[in-house]
Amino acid sequence: MQHVEHRFVKLADALNPIARPVSTFLPPLNVGRTRLLRDAADHEARREVRRRRRRLPHDQPGRARTAVREAQADAVAGRRALDRVPEAKLQARDRPDLRECPADRPGRRAGRQQEHRLRRRLVGGAVRLPAEGPVMWEELTQRLEGKLIVLEPIREEHREPLRAAAADPVIWRWMQVDGSETDGFDRWFVHALREAAAEREAPFVTTERDGGRVLGSTRFLSLRPEHRGVEIGNTWLARSAWSSGANVEAKLLMLEHAFERVGAMRVEFKTDARNVESRRALEALPATFEGVFRKHMLIHVGIRDSAYYAITDDDWPAVKANLEHRLEARR
Missing domain, CATH: 3.40.630.30 (Gcn5-related N-acetyltransferase (GNAT))
Known part of the structure; x- marks a missing residue:
């Protein structure tokens, strides 16, 4: 039980690293306090997961959510807080390799559809803006x-x-x-x-x-x-x-x-x-x-x-x- 108490104290401190650590002002934990702290930590972890999920696009490949799922499991297990997930993992959905369809899942076309949307022409010859550089109709300058x-x-x-x-x-x-x-x-x-x-x-x-x-x-x-x-x-x-x-x-x-x-x-x-x-x-x-x-x-x-x-x-x-x-x- 003492091991469980220390685990949730550390988790609460990790979830709010700016505030004064919980362990500095809480008295020795008993079973009731352990349950309250566990519930509070679980609530905070779930709320942070929802916040992270809202930032993700709906049409990303399935692997894009892996980082958040791992973070949720870690938070519940008391290993680390969600706000300490490396930013690179949270932005993994933006990696070019995620735009390609996995070889073992030929039915998933989200990546190819996203790539097509970035390149396709609009009706009447208009084009989407590139990330940088000039924008011009190729047909405009003619004799x-x-x-x-x-x-x-x-x-x-x-x-x-x-x-x-x-x-x-x-x-x-x-x-x-x-x-x-x-x-x-x-x-x-x-x-x-x-x-x-x-x-x-x-x-x-x-x-x-x-x-x-x-x-x-x-x-x-x-x-x-x-x-x-x-x-x-x-x-x-x-x-x-x-x-x-x-x-x-x-x-x-x-x-x-x-x-x-x-x-x-x-x-x-x-x-x-x-x-x-x-x-x-x-x-x-x-x-x-x-x-x-x-x-x-x-x-x-x-x-x-x-x-x-x-x-x-x-x-x-x-x-x-x-x-x-x-x-x-x-x-």
């Missing part, structure tokens, strides 16, 4: 060709032709930098190449289909493939291409690519809230006005409020018909 213009992924050889097209300061009035200046254009161009290389954005050069003259640039940005969302923006054209149909066809090509081939369900646009011409052009697509982000950005002329517009996959059929009609009317 897009229309009847008036061609959109080509930006490259170093486009630098000087784009610089010539960007020479008018009026083009950059509402942009973040003034690309009509040498330093401003170089910052804009280097940033475009960097974002393309990092796969954070998909910038294009807008060229005439007949003759190949460089007219300007546009891009996909704010990529959210895990939510099937993307933005079209950073669009500018040489003044000679304004009202030529180039912008209308560029929007048609990019929206068609986003909705019909990439699988987007939302395409958004933002512009300076003071840019009346740009807002009218977006409303003519038509894109839906969704509000103004106040003091949203700092641009080369000061603080900018951004007006947001969007088109969803539900809107796309009507928007496509309207853009095609507008282009046909120009011919």
